[in-house]
Amino acid sequence: MYAWQLTELGSPRDVLRLVEIDRPEPGPGQLVVRVLASTVNFPDVLLCRGEYQVSPELPFTPGVELCGEVVELGSEVSGVSVGDHVIGGAALPHGGFGEYAVIQADRALPAPESLSPAEGASLYIGYQTAWFGLHRRAGLSEGETLLVHAAAGGTGSAAVQLGKAAGSRVVAVVGGPDKAAIARELGADVVVDRHREDFVSVVKDLTGGRGADVVYDPVGGETYTRSTKCIAFEGRILVIGFAGGTIPTPGLNHALIKNYSILGLHWGLYTERAPQAVVQVHTELRRLAAEGAVRPLISEKVSLENLADAVQRVGDGHTVGRVALVRQ
Structure with missing residues (x-):
């Protein structure tokens, strides 16, 4: 599989490298998903700079938010099946800026049926x-x-x-x-x-x-x-x-x-200390999306090859809404 990785820290355009790596394996309680869309968030910029509140060991793949199709289940997983479409936060170091990513099963939420994968990913963070x-x-x-x-x-x-x-x-x-x-x-x-x-x-x-x-x-x-x-x-x-x-x-x-x-x-912190509240809010957000009261603003869709430049532009404040990596 192909994914963007960081082997050093700095400005996104300078330090992100598109490399070919093995598809990740799920650990206990984890899912491997085929990335359908991964939106670029400011925390991704901070991860590249080494300024985020968590610091994964190098090398790692950023991409903190995604929508994906479940392709493999780890042990101790229930309530999710291969083929399900889910949204959630990636379990670093296997983030969403690649063809496959890892999500903690207990934090995976059903993708909203009324939204596209890019919009669904944006409904999360x-x-x-x-x-x-x-x-x-x-x-x-x-x-x-x-x-x-x-x-x-x-x-x-x-x-x-x-x-x-x-x-x-x-x-x-x-x-x-x-x-x-x-x-x-x-x-x-x-x-x-x-x-x-x-x-x-x-x-x-x-x-x-x-x-x-x-x-x-x-x-x-x-x-x-x-x-x-x-x-x-x-x-x-x-x-x-x-x-x-x-x-x-x-x-x-x-x-x-x-x-x-x-x-x-x-x-x-709510995903750790009040996960049920996150689930309840997701239910409310899905309702609002289905009614048309909210719809994430996707200003630009980019391919995997063009992602590093998109992350840089988000960091420079030159984008609006969400820029999304989408599966071609």
Whole structure:
């Protein structure tokens, strides 16, 4: 089989190598799947750089999220059959950026029948993250104002759609007119091009000075700091990630004085500590997808040969929605 591997760490375009290797074997409780689609996530970029919270031993194949057809079962596996289509997170070092990958059987979820393999793969990390953040952590309510940063990106676009599905008023912040058009197509009520407008002023004007009830922030840095200027009384700021490259240092005295909450979200912990909740959320996401309330934005489909360049562009912030490796 062919797969992209890392034998050293650095920028994705420089360190990813397409190599021919043996097909992986499943361990106890694992599945080997034929990769139908694997979407490129920012954690894949961090894995290439050696900056992710887990550091697999080199060499390894990235690709943290995929949709695949089960081709082999390890021992101690039940409830899954060869031929089933599943989505889930890859069990590194055998990630989704190859022809075959490995998934832990107890974390494999049925692929949504209403979505393509690329869309189904995208329903995993990004939409699970957005759902847990908005509902379980922030308790988003109907009628509240939701401010979403990087709203044309993978997890931001999911937050826009799920916010609208929850009945909130969504303010989407993007960088550039092309991304603004996408945010509008996703259903955002108000779209702010950060290159041309100040989102703080827009939110304050929109809410009569009250501010946003929930802020969804996968960017960090100055974006987080500016968001504290337009957070409502008893508002909640969701810290999703730091795609901007800078980890902010919150002024806790400001949170105290203004009476807002700062909520961290590491969705991967739920797969370990509350796996049944992940299954329940997947059921809800499949329902929303079947009803047409959410549909992952696949902006580009690439072949295995062109994947390294796609990972680099995701890391450079030059993509929207999800870029997906698809089976040819």
